[in-house]
Amino acid sequence: MKAVHFGAGNIGRGFIGYLLSKSEYDITFVDISDFLVDNINEYGKYKVITLSDSKSEEEIDNVKAVSLNDTEKLEKIILEADLITTSIGANNLKSTGELLNKLLMKRFKICGDKLLDIIACENALFATNILKESILEEATQEFKDYLDKSVGFPNSTVDRIVPNVKIKKESPIDVAVEDFYEWDIEKNNVKINNNIVGAAYVDNLEPYLERKLFLLNGAHAATAYIGYIKGYKFIHEAIKDEFIRNIAIGFHKEAIQALSKKHNLDIKLLNEYSQKLIKRFENFYLQDELFRVGRDPMRKLSSNDRLITPLKLCYKLDMKYDNILYGVAAGFLFNYSGDEKAEKIQNSILSEGIHTTICNITGLEENNVLVNMIEDKYKELSNL
Missing domain, CATH: 3.40.50.720 (NAD(P)-binding Rossmann-like Domain)
Incomplete structure (x- = not known):
């Protein structure tokens, strides 16, 4: 073959x-x-x-x-x-x-x-x-x-x-x-x-796609973006930070509830998958740089990708999404100068303001309450 x-x-x-x-x-x-x-x-x-x-x-x-x-x-x-x-x-x-x-x-x-x-x-x-x-x-x-x-x-x-x-x-x-x-x-x-x-x-592939996109890619990106804000270089360093670790685990808990309800998935199995992922994030031998995981935030913050998709699902199902909001907001603070897409977001924030930039990048409507919530988290994380 x-x-x-x-x-x-x-x-x-x-x-x-x-x-x-x-x-x-x-x-x-x-x-x-x-x-x-x-x-x-x-x-x-x-x-x-x-x-x-x-x-x-x-x-x-x-x-x-x-x-x-x-x-x-x-x-x-x-x-x-x-x-x-x-x-x-x-x-x-x-x-x-x-x-x-x-x-x-x-x-x-x-x-x-x-x-x-x-x-x-x-x-x-x-x-x-x-x-x-x-x-x-x-x-x-x-x-x-x-x-x-x-x-x-x-x-x-x-x-x-x-x-x-x-x-x-x-x-x-x-x-x-x-x-x-x-x-x-x-x-x-x-x-x-x-x-x-x-x-x-x-x-049926959809549950596997969303499980991976939300729990691996989404929490991975959140860890990278908040880790970047706090000055870390590697994923295994960032995940040891108590604040970041709590957000990554909280991101998982929120996404797991939504995935379980949408696809009728076993929460115990999802929690076991979550525990494996956190251990993978801790792998010192990978020396996985935050810049690699966080690169191209315009795509990672877009309407059908790893951060906004679980956020919208939790919102639609009337479930908690506070930790997912942190991950989304942190993406707008990823101002790494070596990333062209990150620079575009920062230029948009300077010229259009954070509120409009959130709408343009995520595809959320201006009157969607999630936009204001992301903006609030953005301001909170700016002071870390």
């Missing part, structure tokens, strides 16, 4: 590529970075270094890479692929879908009904749907019929922390990861790739 993975970064190599290699796929990475493409092709292998109480290493071999700009090679690998996956960031799904539209049209004409699955592995709700919608833009009915018959578009949720930790590496493409991982895939939308080692195939 042949897999094409868009995105040769740390998640691509250390998580998706890692599991596909264990499943004996022939893997070709696609990336815009000449550095990554050249090094993958030069070495043909890399090590995945697992960081926990003890360090372990596994070698991933027989890997190749193609530049995103190499149209001829791209066409060839898409024609031969049995599986296409992505870890490119949710913001890049639309442009990737536009590219895949052209490549899949050629595949349709040459390969006919050869089966294929496409899975977007991103920190976003129903990311594969977003990718599929882009592929379908201006599609003919014949092309739509082909996709329905021959191409599976299962959504998935992915969970593995892959930090930019500074460790000794034998090659520049070796990658360090935490020991935990989870990849849940929508079973009923898979055409042929139903035996990926380490992946779980589930009937």
Whole structure:
């Protein structure tokens, strides 16, 4: 089986590529970075270094890479692929879908009904749907019929922390990861790739998506943003701070109540998942920088992402959300100068004011009571 993975970064190599290699796929990475493409092709292998109480290493071999700009090679690998996956960031799904539209049209004409699955592995709700919608833009009915018959578009949720930790590496493409991982895939939308080692195939993906988005991504971002305000550098440092730890745990408690009510999930199991996450945040060996976790606050504070989605759900269900509010408000104080999106938010606050900026970034209506509540928390956190 042949897999094409868009995105040769740390998640691509250390998580998706890692599991596909264990499943004996022939893997070709696609990336815009000449550095990554050249090094993958030069070495043909890399090590995945697992960081926990003890360090372990596994070698991933027989890997190749193609530049995103190499149209001829791209066409060839898409024609031969049995599986296409992505870890490119949710913001890049639309442009990737536009590219895949052209490549899949050629595949349709040459390969006919050869089966294929496409899975977007991103920190976003129903990311594969977003990718599929882009592929379908201006599609003919014949092309739509082909996709329905021959191409599976299962959504998935992915969970593995892959930090930019500074460790000794034998090659520049070796990658360090935490020991935990989870990849849940929508079973009923898979055409042929139903035996990926380490992946779980589930009937109803939404509870898994929201559990991960709220409890891992949401609380992780809140920890990073408040940790940044208080002058910490790493997640494992921030989570030891009593104020931050209480907010992260409180964030979990609030989100768990909402998730349990919405999806009829077992609160005991959700609490066990929460405890595992806090331990993961405490992992000293990851050396996970707050800047990495908090980067691109415009996306992380947007209407359908990790902070605003649980907030709106708790509000809708008339449940507590005080700790989630802290996480949201702290995102507007993430003024890291090395992050272009963070700078845009700060410039908006200076020119438009915090109230208007909250509305513009989160998508909340100006008269929504949550806007005033976020503003109040913003002022409180400004004095830390």
